[in-house]
Amino acid sequence: MPYGRILSDLVSQYRPRIVLYGATFVGRDLAPRVASFTRSGLTADCTDLQIADVSYLKKEYQDLLLQIRPAFGGNVIATIITPEVPVQMATVREGVMERVTLEHPTEGTITEVPYQPDEMAELISIVERYREESKVNLKAAPIIVAGGYGMGSTENFELLHELADLIGGEVAGSRAAVDAGFIAPERQVGQTGVTVRPKLYLACGISGAIQHRAGMQDAQKIIAVNTDPEAPIFDICHYGIVGDAMDVLPMFMDAYRKKLR
Numbered sequence: 001m002p003y004g005r006i007l008s009d010l011v012s013q014y015r016p017r018i019v020l021y022g023a024t025f026v027g028r029d030l031a032p033r034v035a036s037f038t039r040s041g042l043t044a045d046c047t048d049l050q051i052a053d054v055s056y057l058k059k060e061y062q063d064l065l066l067q068i069r070p071a072f073g074g075n076v077i078a079t080i081i082t083p084e085v086p087v088q089m090a091t092v093r094e095g096v097m098e099r100v101t102l103e104h105p106t107e108g109t110i111t112e113v114p115y116q117p118d119e120m121a122e123l124i125s126i127v128e129r130y131r132e133e134s135k136v137n138l139k140a141a142p143i144i145v146a147g148g149y150g151m152g153s154t155e156n157f158e159l160l161h162e163l164a165d166l167i168g169g170e171v172a173g174s175r176a177a178v179d180a181g182f183i184a185p186e187r188q189v190g191q192t193g194v195t196v197r198p199k200l201y202l203a204c205g206i207s208g209a210i211q212h213r214a215g216m217q218d219a220q221k222i223i224a225v226n227t228d229p230e231a232p233i234f235d236i237c238h239y240g241i242v243g244d245a246m247d248v249l250p251m252f253m254d255a256y257r258k259k260l261r
Helices: 002-012 025-038 118-124 154-167 174-177 245-260
Strands: 019-022 040-046 048-055 057-070 076-078 088-092 143-147 170-173 198-202 221-226 239-242
Touching: 019 025, 025 040, 040 057, 057 088, 057 221, 143 154, 154 170, 154 245, 170 174, 170 245, 198 245, 221 245
Parallel strands: 019 088, 040 088, 143 170, 143 198, 198 221, 221 239
Antiparallel strands: 048 057, 057 076
């Protein structure tokens, strides 16, 4: 693909210290191609990035990129460095990091790079393209009612849809719920799904594995309902209820309807 060739040439020419990609379909395809061609370090799906001086194997390295992401099935948070290469690369998913206003913003420089065709580009052509717009926008939802594998069935998820309709929210799910077929993949929240920051996140039957927490832990208010009092979700929620969501949620809805009268 021409993107990979052009960016590889630019990295080889300018040797930037850090190159960042969005962890989109294009970014995830582009980053490893460029990293392989330029022999650069690359970490995928980072949840945090920092710059620091590092002492490693009795050597001192200045201004290394700390590439932070869950590892080993989410059991640890790994800080990855690539000290032996001049170019450090990472992909970052949209919404993982909060946008902040710089106290002293600097003006960036945009350099136009003319496209030079390559004979290899003629080997591939787009015959036809199909595009379907997403039917749900979890990132923009102020309220999210999310269910996990603990909800038990697709039928039980209907209760979440009923609650979401009542309070003006969207329904989401954990990866386990998606894998079980309880909810559509485009509604998955977590490290391999969507990262959200709603005003209210209601987690029902979600244990709170680190992969899921990475996608919702920055919500302004988190309410968790789970039958397991030791569930990790209770470590990050603002309000926790130990109980069966099928018993608790109807009481939620009854109380809310009374407030509307």
